[in-house]
Amino acid sequence: MTGGQAVTTRLRLVGVLSVMALLFGACSSGATSTPAAPSVAPSVAASVAASPAPSVAAASPAEPSAAAAPVTVEWWHITTNEPGKTIFHNIAEAYHAAHPNVTIHETVLENDAFKTKLATSLQSGEVPDLFQSWGGGIMAAQADAGVLKDITADIASWKDTINPGALSIYAYKGVQYGVPWDMGMIGVWYNKALFAKAGISAPPATWDDFLADVSKLKAAGIVPLAIAGKEMWPSMHLWTYLTLRIGGGDNLAQMVQSGNWNTDACKAAGDQVLKLNALDPYQPGFKGATYPQEAAAMGNGKVAMEVMGQWAPAVEADNSTSKKGIGTDLGWFPFPTVAGGKGAATDGVGGGNGIAVGKNASPEALDFLKFFNSVENATKVNTSNIGLSPVIGTESAVTDPNLQAVLAGRGKATFMQLYLDQATSPAMGTAINEATIGIFDGASTPAKVCQAITDAAAAQ
Amino acid sequence: MSVTSARPSVEWKRPTKWVTISLFLLPALALYLLFVLFPVVQAAYYSLYKWNGLQPLTDFIGLKNYGTALASNTFTTAVTNNVLIVVLSLALQIPFSLFLAVLLNGRFPGRAIFRLVFFLPYVLSEAITGIVFTLLLQPGALVDSGLNGVGLGGFVHDWLGDTGFVMITLFIIISWKYFGFHMVLLLAGLQGIPRELEEAALIDGAGRWQAFRFVTLPLLGPTLRVSVFLSMIGALQLFDMIWVMTAGGPLNASNTMAIAMFKAGLKNNQMGYGSALAVILFMFGLVVALAYQRFVLRRDVEGAVTAFNG
Incomplete structure (x- = not known):
């Protein structure tokens, strides 16, 4: 009896051990990015970080081979709204139809979810072949970390089809x-x-006119300007424009480059914001407002102006009660010039969306990128108003007069500053956003803003 | 089988028991080590570097991230906010829950409905609660028009936009969401107290308040201490609802430690600094939990252990 017990115990032990083995197997294969040896944590962690996991890279499916061999292209984008989502999907399908061996695997993520997922993915070395990018500081950090592919030679044959400034x-x-x-x-x-209601006949060309129009709108009982205090960046763009108009393009570029923001232009821009603040121009509750709320205020015709990019009409319509926005009442004018400022009316702040190429991208991925930016497909971007394609030859597809005005502005640009919160590193971008919203909220001073950004740059 | 003698099996008996136990423990232990302790050690290690999460870990800066955190207004505000929520929860939320629990412990018609209604907010997810209240608190929305409607227009605030008021707004919403949970906890505690004890006190000439203060409350002690503990830990880890409602704004006025950590690590790509904040948050929680266990929960636990051994 006792002997039998011992044997069954041993048998159970074997069972337990095999279950354990399975479990461990599952653990170690499941956690590809996490080494399964807790005791040697620091050294393993360091080696994982030091070499972007060559073993994982080798396991990547995007390995060029014979023409007919099946290839999967991993493509992550953030076009979650219609019609863009369907347009992107159809382009991927069309490519697959023409090249049956190539499957474009789309991962469509919402903006914040994309950033979080990408950060984790890049650390683990599993880099998507093609993914959403805004260029600037984040892309530079990715390039420095060696997760991007040098495509200079790959696109040499077709790069002239794209607006060089955008490229x-x-x-x-x-x-x-x-x-x-x-x-x-x-x-x-x-x-x-609303401008007509306030008796304003033409959009302001100078900052003084702009301030006068704000007063006229206020007098007519209209909220002049919408900003989004919770998200900070919309007012940061307004501030950037003031800095650019006062100091000029070279001066702004110099500030970005050197990290020294204790300049006359920076402080003067803050002074102009204070002048604007004095008129109490923003919508009620702007300090806690989100960007969709700002867009809704415009789209519902409650606010007269917002400083925003080319996507504004689509987002305003999407967030309005009618889903149509204010239609033909919507107009666009370039940011006004500041008297005595060095910047020209044609200097701009801009940016947009792009696709970065991951280090393991196959030739097929690059071929798809070329297909995506062909005149035929890029035209769809313009006709659906999801953006303004930089592909030369698609301009005529822009029919909306406002977007034509933006396009003309882009075409005439004598200087183009990429959005400050993207031109710099993410930490620096946050610092700029947080510093500048302080002045719109009335909690900070121009000098403090310039000092805070300078301090942030020094801490980089 | 019959060949096996009795002797070895007797020798094997004790080790086998422990080997079996440890083998059964191993999977859980391995998972715990891998997903709890290892990341903690990893975070502590990363916190010594200036690291953006992408490049190799080469820029060793010692404890500088901790110095930056402690010198940063943003982070000290976050710590203050966490402490504020802990204090307010203990001073207002728990007594209120206790008051309701005592009320609902009595017998009256519709008692079950009240219990259900008060518990309902706890069932909602934090994100949904956050979104609903964000909409209600918009300027001119339901809360404002309600206050105006009953002639309390003077109380209308920029609820989520006023740096001086945002934490109060958030505390009220957090309390609204969690008072029901503590109420149910305390109600369960109250129901475990034999009614005879209070009755005896009343017969002996104690007033209702005295009977509650000197009989019910001491007996409710263990439940109350657990409730306080959960409330403190919850307040220290506060993230979801505030992230949804204000994202720590305006001007970082409603940051908590967890929000500051998330912003640094995942928004600003300052993984090293973010890890330092995570370690500080962890230490905070650990110290509070250990101190509380040592000085407050000890008698409850000791009682339980004695009973077990006895």
Whole structure:
């Protein structure tokens, strides 16, 4: 009896051990990015971080081979709204139809979810072949970390089909890492009907006129300007424009480059914001407002102006009660010039969307990128108003007069500053956003804002 | 089988028991080590580096991230906010829950409905609660028009936009969501107290308040201490609802430690600094939990252990 018990115990032990073995197997294969040896944590962690996991890279499916061999292209994008989502999907399907061996695997993520997922993925070395990018500081950090592919030579044959200014945003230290599919410029969107109601006949060309019009709108009982305090960046663009108009393009570029923001232009821009604040121009509750709320205020005809990019009409319509926005009442004008400022009316702040190429991308992925940015497909971006394609030859597809105005602004640009919170590193971008919203909220001073940004740059 | 003698099996008996136990423990232990302890050690390690999460870990800066955190207004505000929520929860939320629990412990018609209604907010997810209240608190929305309607227009605030008021707004919403949970916890505790004890006190000439203060409350002690503990830990880890409602704004006025950590690590790509914040948050929680266990929960636990051994 006892002997039998011992044997069954041993048998049970074997069972337990095999279950354990299975479990461990599952653990170690499941957690590809996490080494399964807790006791040697630091050294393993360091080696994982030091070499972007060559073993994982080798396991990547995107390995070029014979023409007919099946290839999967991993494509992550953030076009979650219609009609863009379907347009992107149809382009991927069309490519698959023409090249049956190539499957375009789309991962469509909402903006924030995309950023979080990408960060984790890049750390683990499993880099998508093609993914959403805005160029600038984040792309530079990705390039420095070696997760992007140098595509300078790959796109040499077709790079001239793309607006060079837009293309340059996706280059870093002379190397091309991605291509844009959307490039626009920030300006002032305004409600013509409300302007007429306030007795304003033409959009303001100078900052003094702008302030005078704000007063007229206030006097007519209209909220002049919408900003979004919770998200900070919409007012940051307004502030950037003031800095650009006062100091000029070279001066702003110098500030971005050197990290020294304790300049006359920076402080003067803050002073102008204070002048604007004094008129109490923002919508009620702007300090806690989100960007969709700002867009809704415009789209529902409650506010006369917002400083925003080329996507504004689509987002305003999407967030309005009628889903149509204010239609033909919507107008656009370039940010006004500041008297005595060095910046020209044609200097712009802009940016857009692009696709970065991951380090393991196959030739098929690059071929798809070329297909995506062909005149035929890029035209769809323009006709559906999901962006402004930088592909040369698609301009005529823009029929909306406002977007034509943005396009003309982009075409005439004498200087183009990429959005400050994207031109710099993410931490620096947050610092700029947080510093500048302080002045719109009335909690900070121009000098403090310039000092805070300078401090943030020094801490980089 | 019959060949096996009795002797070895007797020798084997004790080790086998422990080997079996440890083998059964191993999977859980392995998972715990891998997904709890290992990441903690990893975070502590990363916190010594200046690291953006992408490049190799080369820029060793010692404890500088901790210095930056402690010198940063943003982070000290976050710590203050966490402490504020802990204090307010203990001073207002728990007594209120206790008051309701005592009320609902009595017998009256519709008692079950009240219990259900008060518990309902706890069932909602934090994100949904956050979105609903964000909409209600918009300028000119239901809360404002309600206050105006009953002649309390003077109380109308920029609820989520006023740096001086946002934490109060958030505390009220957090309390609204969690008072029901503590109420149910305390109600369960109250129901475990034999009614005879209070009755005896009343017969002996104690007033209702005295009977509650000197009989019911001491007996409710263990439940109350657990309730306080959960409330403190919850307040220290506060994230979801505030993230949905204000994202720590305006001007970082409603940051908590967890929000500051998330922003640093995942929004600003400052993984090293974010890890330092995570370690600080962890230490906070650990110290509070250990101190509370040591000085407050000890007698409850000791009682339980004695009973077990006895």
